[in-house]
Amino acid sequence: MDNVDRQIVKILHLDAKTPLKLLAQAVGLSSPSTSERLKRLEERGVIGGYTLRVDHGQLGYPLRAVVRINPMPGKLNLVQQMIVDTAEIVECDKVTGDDCFVCKLYLKSIEQLDLILDRISEHARTNTSIVKASPVKRRLPPL
Numbered sequence: 001m002d003n004v005d006r007q008i009v010k011i012l013h014l015d016a017k018t019p020l021k022l023l024a025q026a027v028g029l030s031s032p033s034t035s036e037r038l039k040r041l042e043e044r045g046v047i048g049g050y051t052l053r054v055d056h057g058q059l060g061y062p063l064r065a066v067v068r069i070n071p072m073p074g075k076l077n078l079v080q081q082m083i084v085d086t087a088e089i090v091e092c093d094k095v096t097g098d099d100c101f102v103c104k105l106y107l108k109s110i111e112q113l114d115l116i117l118d119r120i121s122e123h124a125r126t127n128t129s130i131v132k133a134s135p136v137k138r139r140l141p142p143l
Contacts, residue, residue, distance in 0.1 A: 004028075065131060
């Protein structure tokens with residue numbers, strides 16, 4: 001990746017709907033050249049898709065939680081499937097350390113969180129944190 005590719009990625013990360021003409025102007029290339037670079041970035045997997053930022057609170061999910069999960073012996077696959085099957089878990093990483101999974105949930109209420117945790121807690125230890133604020137929104141690493 002050269003500096004122009006990095007600029008393209010940065011601009012699209014901020015607004016995936018940036019029109020090709022504006023993107024080309026921002027990086028100092030013609031629209032066809034910019035389009036070709038976009039195509040190459042997609043083919044190489046640098047750009048894996050275009051996404052939408054959603055205000056989950058506006059969709060009725062005002063509560064966010066991070067749940068760290070450590071399955072009981074022999075329950076790893078069961079717990080992983082429970083995580084996959086729980087729609088409120090919108091992101092989950094399998095990690096090293098004291099826990100096996102770190103999950104991000106969007107919830108309508110504490111009661112909804114309790115129902116999910118009760119189900120998982122039959123097969124795993126959990127540690128839950130309610131998200132108060134996000135001082136760092138999703139961003140790119142340094143390019």
